[in-house]
Amino acid sequence: MRQPSGRRITALVTGVALVAGLSSACGSGGGDAKKITFWHGYTDVQAETITKLVGEWNGAHPDQKVDPVFSNNDNTLQKTLASFVSGKAPSVAYQYGSSITALTGRHQTQDLTSLVKGDPAVDWNDFFPAARQGATVGDKIYGIPALVDNLGLVYNKKMFDAAGLKYPTPDWTWDDFRNAAKKLSGNNKYGWAYVNDGTEDTVWRFLALLWQAGGDLLDSANKKAAFNSPAGQQAMQLLHDMAVTDKSVYLDTGDQQYLNLFNSGRVGMLWTGPWDLGQINKDVSYGVQYLPGKATHATISGPDYYMLFDKKAQKTAWAFLKWLTSPQVHLRYATQTGDLPLRASEEKLPGYKDYLAKYPGNKVFIDNLSKNVTKARPNIKQYPQISQVLGQAVQAVLLGKKQPQAALADAAKQVDDVLAGS
Amino acid sequence: MASTALTAPAAKDRRPRWSRRRLGEHLAGWGFVSPAILLIGIFGMLPVLWSFWLSFQDTDLTSPGTFAGGAKYAELVRDPLMWDAAKRSAIYTVLFVPLTMVLALPIAVLLNQRIRGITLYRMAVFVPLVTSTVATGIIFNWLLNPQFGPVNAALSKAGLPKQGFFQDPNQALFALVAMTVWGWLGFAVIIYLSALQSVPKDLMEAAALDGCGRLKAFRHVELPLLAPASGFLVVWLTINSLQLFDEVYVTTKGGPLRATTVLVYHLYNKAFVDFDGGYAAAVGCVLFLVILLVTVVQLAISRRTSFYEGR
Incomplete structure (x- = not known):
């Protein structure tokens, strides 16, 4: 019940630490090579599909069985770290791309470079560039892509018709976007929705804006902030103009109401990815387009990975993942779930036509992968801290508490401090 | 014996x-x-x-x-975020504890009547306490949604300006106070109710015989006898409000712009977002000492001002 929660947290902190003390005695266990554990956070149709595929694999490989375990979606990183401490690390786990740098320092995390490079059958370059970049820290590869996605502009056709607006085109500019949002707003309706909880969800849409204006987050050596620039200024200014001046943006607190509001015709446009399309109601007629552009139409990708954490189970785990992420098997998975293809060669398979017929909205996202996913977040261990700083800055601008210039200057100074290691 | x-x-x-x-x-x-x-x-x-x-x-x-020796404690003293968080915890506590008690007492008096359906009323007051924090959080997020929530709808119907609530850095902490007072009210009411019911009947009868009105009897007989219950509530509610976490986690996640990052939420951020376990543990230890100190002082005051039967 409502017991003192602070105590619970302290207990959690110390619990983890306690296990840390004990585990040194146990050594690292984690399943024998005959049967490996596979942590994932799949639910619904994804869970059904993965279960079916794993069953198929297990039937064909009685000596290399895989045991899928639902771990979690939100706290995967925390759970994985705790599992290191307890000595029961999973052989394979699904991880968010943003977690990679937090995991690479651990001895449990397997370096896959030689496996990837030493096996032509993996065909590493067949994976989309953004996914390859995200898996690479320094010159080492730590993950095999599990999911690629990116942001596109999803709009409600009925609301556009009602406002007498033309549908967004591939060469839409920021001005077109801002004007449309303004026209769609009013009378308890909003042109756009922005997740404003200060987390990475707030930050990555800003990164897309920054890149579109031709800017960058950090300098090329990842030593200093580079976003306090004319491009950063323009990106923040757009957020300020839309959220504060026009009031055409619904600010989502992070409880993901934006999708319900899109469904009920209260929000006209979203910057979102294929994962949300499945949740748009059948009776809502929507379109998907590239993000609007300034200098470019850059979008951002948030690839996720399968990572290996148990040396003893490596052989089995690797064989399984190679199979799971092969073009044929992944296309089957994607056709069931609506995920984007992981590899360029999936588009050449005979089943691809059926896939597109089933998910017509995905076409824009797939084209984005080769056209507009040009940059990636820096894969450095300070990124989570940088993300927090930027999250606060973007939030301050959206809420009208800070002017774009001041927010950028403050954030740049803090990011410089983080990078300098103080 | x-x-x-x-x-x-x-x-x-x-x-x-x-x-x-x-x-x-x-x-x-x-x-x-x-x-x-x-x-x-x-x-x-x-x-x-x-x-x-x-x-x-x-x-x-x-x-x-x-x-690391005392390095984490030194870091904590120098950390402006920690002081901001401490200030928010203090503001929250100073509002939450008295508000809960001041609202609970009249409700307890009302519920201490022999009327038809009293069990139902008592249950209604108690229900928020047994509602899970997550459910409470979701409901309040909806009620207080600045754009589409029923509270703002009612405000604008009444011709009042719409409020930002959890979205407004200047209001979020107060919205949190309102939500938690609602959640804890039932607890305080139960404590007061049981204290009221243990007030000896003969005392009240004696007061009535001496020509004391209902209001005066409450003021001079019941209220002093409620002092131990009040003392307990002050201590218990203070401890809980200094340890506030769940409610923040399920509503604002410490935002917007850290407006609801209270001490324990700061601790959580340090431990499980920044993975600085030593610092988080140091915050926990300091918080423990603060709570101990506050509790000892409160207990001392409450002992001195309370009447216990048979003393």
Whole structure:
């Protein structure tokens, strides 16, 4: 019940630490090579599909069985770290791309470079560039892509018709976007929705804006902030103009109401990815387009990975993942779930036509992968801290508490401090 | 008591047997409580001691840490975020505790009547307390949604300006106070209600015979007798409000712009977002000391001002 929660947290902190003390005695266990554990956070149709595929694999490989375990979606990183401490690390786990740098320092995390490079059958370059970049820290590869996605502009056709607006085109500019949002707003309706909880969800849409204006987050050596620039200024200014001046943006607190509001015709446009399309109601007629552009139409990708954490189970785990992420098997998975293809060669398979017929909205996202996913977040261990700083800055601008210039200057100074290691 | 006194002489004659029996009773007693002691020891005391030890270490909670001496405490004192969080915890506590109690007392008096359906009313007041925090959070997020929430809809119907609530850095902490007062009210009401029901009838009758009106009787007879209950509530609610976390986690996640990052939420951020276990443990230890101090002072004051029956 409502017991003192602070105590619970302290207990959690110390619990983890306690296990840390004990585990040194146990050594690292984690399943024998005959049967490996596979942590994932799949639910619904994804869970059904993965279960079916794993069953198929297990039937064909009685000596290399895989045991899928639902771990979690939100706290995967925390759970994985705790599992290191307890000595029961999973052989394979699904991880968010943003977690990679937090995991690479651990001895449990397997370096896959030689496996990837030493096996032509993996065909590493067949994976989309953004996914390859995200898996690479320094010159080492730590993950095999599990999911690629990116942001596109999803709009409600009925609301556009009602406002007498033309549908967004591939060469839409920021001005077109801002004007449309303004026209769609009013009378308890909003042109756009922005997740404003200060987390990475707030930050990555800003990164897309920054890149579109031709800017960058950090300098090329990842030593200093580079976003306090004319491009950063323009990106923040757009957020300020839309959220504060026009009031055409619904600010989502992070409880993901934006999708319900899109469904009920209260929000006209979203910057979102294929994962949300499945949740748009059948009776809502929507379109998907590239993000609007300034200098470019850059979008951002948030690839996720399968990572290996148990040396003893490596052989089995690797064989399984190679199979799971092969073009044929992944296309089957994607056709069931609506995920984007992981590899360029999936588009050449005979089943691809059926896939597109089933998910017509995905076409824009797939084209984005080769056209507009040009940059990636820096894969450095300070990124989570940088993300927090930027999250606060973007939030301050959206809420009208800070002017774009001041927010950028403050954030740049803090990011410089983080990078300098103080 | 009386029976011990009666059997005592008999026991004197057969002393060995008596004390053996007593020893047996002791052992049985310890046997009964030992599972509880063991569990509390392992899951209560040990973590507390461990976190004390942890606060002197530089650790990310997963790899072995290094001894850091008092460095984490020094860092904590220098950290402006920590002071901001402490200030918010203080503001929250100063609002939450008195508000809950001031609202609870009249409700308890109203519920202390013999009227039809009183059980139903009592239950209604108690329900928020047994509602899960997550459910409460979701409901309040919806009620207080600045754009589409029913509260703002009602405000604008009444011609009042719409509010930002959890979205507005200047209001979020107060919205949190409102939500938690609602959640805890039932608890305070129950405590007051039971205290009211244990007020001896003869005292009230005596007051009535002396020509004391209902209001005066409440002011001069019941209210002083409620002092121990009030003392308990002050201590208990203060402890809980200084440890506020769940409600923040399910509504604002410390935002917007850290407006609701109270002490324990700051601790959580340090431990599980920044993975600075030593610092988080140091915050925990300082918080422990602060709560201990506040509690001791409050108890001392409450002892001095309370009447206990039979004293």
